[in-house]
Amino acid sequence: MKKIIIKLIGSYINLLSYFSGYYAANKALHIFSKPRKGELKPWHKEFLKSAKQEFLKYEGLNIATYHWQGNKATILLVHGWESNSARWKNKVKDFIAEDFNVIALDAPAHGASGSELFNALLYSEFINVVAKKYNPEVIIGHSVGGMASVFFQQKYQLKSLKKLVLLGAPSEFENILKNYIKLLGYNKKVEKNLNKVILKKFGAEPSDFSTSKFSRDIDAEALIIHDVKDMIIPFSDAKRINKNFKNSTLISTKGFGHSLKDTSVTKNILEFLDK
The missing domain is CATH 3.40.50.1820 (Alpha/Beta hydrolase fold, catalytic domain)
Structure with a gap:
């Protein structure tokens, strides 16, 4: 069940990227940044x-x-x-x-x-x-x-x-991000725009962290x-x-x-x- 949910999320973000890669990447970063456990x-x-x-x-x-x-x-x-x-x-x-x-x-x-x-x-x-x-x-x-x-x-x-x-x-951090991209199966458009979103939001490339x-x-x-x-x-x-x-x-x-x-x-x- 968990693998199916992960695949569905990845497919949804990839679909969004065909309309707006930057918007899709923002969504992907939000998912990445939201813990599911820890309460x-x-x-x-x-x-x-x-x-x-x-x-x-x-x-x-x-x-x-x-x-x-x-x-x-x-x-x-x-x-x-x-x-x-x-x-x-x-x-x-x-x-x-x-x-x-x-x-x-x-x-x-x-x-x-x-x-x-x-x-x-x-x-x-x-x-x-x-x-x-x-x-x-x-x-x-x-x-x-x-x-x-x-x-x-x-x-x-x-x-x-x-x-x-x-x-x-x-x-x-760059490796952590790459593992996340691989796990969700994001396409190249999402990956490219994720780097742009992170640069704009944090003022540095993923490789800088x-x-x-x-x-x-x-x-x-x-x-x-x-x-x-x-x-x-x-x-x-x-x-x-x-x-x-x-x-x-x-x-x-x-x-x-x-x-x-x-x-x-x-x-x-x-x-x-x-x-």
Whole structure:
């Protein structure tokens, strides 16, 4: 059923492109930017009640934040696509046990945060608002949350940030977009106009939005953890980021998938933070 729906959407956008390629591409970008999951479930809310909850603002949009108070360094947790802050449940417990001061935020259009649409640039602005309030020494980002964290630090150069942890983070936005185009079966007209729409909307080509390129401008020490069998973001992305990030260490895992929800990953992070 899911494959049929995807095929129907792709066919509909391709049909629109024969009337207006630019209009069709706008529709395609809207679909791409609208998460289908990531809302808070009752069991998520139950865990998040253990934190002090506060809403911050960016251009009228709510940013849901969660704070577990501790006396050691402040860690900011940045989740990925179609997720929310509750995904950090097990890691938060371990960080609290070590007396870290832990902050998490929900991404745009995820969890309890505002916005109908998501993109990594908007996410980076959400991160900036939270970072200005809490001045974290550590940011841990999963998947596109890792990409948004790099975008944030490259732009704002937060002075308090000493360490950055990237878990299953993508390197090139251009590749993510190409995979989306392939998945939906968009024709060349849609693809060409998608590039135009993105250039007009964000002021840069899809190829300009690169975690590995932006990493060159970051002085913080980085730990990159990526599973060699990650079916969402290929391991080659981690190697590319590691190559360009001047002060980084790459740890490969096998069998943890894209989520990297394993106690050994938490152990690696804690060892990195204690260095």
